[in-house]
Amino acid sequence: MAYSKKLGNQFNKVVKIYEKAREQYPPQLINAIIKQTKMSRESVVLDIGCGNGRSIIPFAKTGCSILGIDPGKNLIKIARKKSREQSNIKYKVTSFEKFKDKPNSFDIILSGTAFHWFDKKTAYKKASKLLKTKGGLVIFYARSNNQTVLIKKLTKLFEKHCPDHKKTSNMISVIKEIKEEISKEKSLTKPKTLFFKKKAILSKRQYMDLLNSYSFIISLDKKRKTFFFKDVKALLKKYKSPLEIPVEYIALVSVKK
Numbered sequence: 071m072a073y074s075k076k077l078g079n080q081f082n083k084v085v086k087i088y089e090k091a092r093e094q095y096p097p098q099l100i101n102a103i104i105k106q107t108k109m110s111r112e113s114v115v116l117d118i119g120c121g122n123g124r125s126i127i128p129f130a131k132t133g134c135s136i137l138g139i140d141p142g143k144n145l146i147k148i149a150r151k152k153s154r155e156q157s158n159i160k161y162k163v164t165s166f167e168k169f170k171d172k173p174n175s176f177d178i179i180l181s182g183t184a185f186h187w188f189d190k191k192t193a194y195k196k197a198s199k200l201l202k203t204k205g206g207l208v209i210f211y212a213r214s215n216n217q218t219v220l221i222k223k224l225t226k227l228f229e230k231h232c233p234d235h236k237k238t239s240n241m242i243s244v245i246k247e248i249k250e251e252i253s254k255e256k257s258l259t260k261p262k263t264l265f266f267k268k269k270a271i272l273s274k275r276q277y278m279d280l281l282n283s284y285s286f287i288i289s290l291d292k293k294r295k296t297f298f299f300k301d302v303k304a305l306l307k308k309y310k311s312p313l314e315i316p317v318e319y320i321a322l323v324s325v326k327k
């Protein structure tokens with residue numbers, strides 16, 4: 071997948087929608103990552119692409135010192151507001167490409183539904199360099215199971231209306247590519263995969279908000295967006311409310327050798 075700065079920066083435009091539409095990561099996933107990385111109050115952690123705080127705030131309960139970075143000013147503003155009582159979380163507005171710190175600075179690096187936005191030519195090497203030896207790199211994702219009839223039909227609408235959809239929406243290939251890139255980075259171990267499933271129960275309105283938080287839909291011009299949502303509404307009319315959307319959560323955990 072080609073690195074797209076334009077698409078990666080879309081979320082900052084729709085912070086309110088992002089905040090209400092993206093469900094929290096399930097506690098099973100968060101707890102499994104904490105256990106696998108042995109995250110504790112002694113850990114120094116970096117969350118790359120922390121967005122509105124969804125991927126950083128749940129880890130602060132370990133008492134670790136955690137820094138969240140993201141180029142989205144508006145997203146960080148919301149994250150700061152939501153976690154103002156948690157003094158162990160700090161934030162910095164910057165992209166990963168521009169972020170600077172000393173090598174061997176972090177025990178754990180996290181990145182939730184974000185790593186595919188970073189320049190892969192430099193991202194894996196840079197993450198590994200920032201990690202201490204035996205430190206953990208955790209790249210995790212939430213994705214809709216694309217084998218359901220509804221998602222297959224929606225994918226046809228993405229193909230019809232959304233020119234940017236191919237660049238980002240296929241999470242199966244995103245994860246495959248990430249595994250391949252990690253295996254090319256000799257300083258990192260082959261990743262262990264953690265996997266969880268959940269059924270999201272969403273009203274049709276909530277589901278449309280979720281679609282509105284996808285980069286390739288945010289990037290549509292007004293006219294295309296109107297046509298896209300007209301087709302989506304017609305499709306959803308055939309389904310009972312609430313919708314049951316199977317969601318899969320995957321974490322790839324590698325260790326710096």
Ligand SMILES: C[S@@+](CC[C@H](N)C(=O)[O-])C[C@H]1O[C@@H](n2cnc3c(N)ncnc32)[C@H](O)[C@@H]1O
Nearest residue numbers: 078119120121124125142165166182183184187
């Ligand atoms: C789908 S959101 C995920 C946000 C959050 N981690 C979560 O789990 O909800 C992707 C995030 O990656 C951030 N992002 C995009 N390009 C980036 C880059 N080059 N460096 C760091 N973060 C980036 C976006 O601003 C956005 O907040």
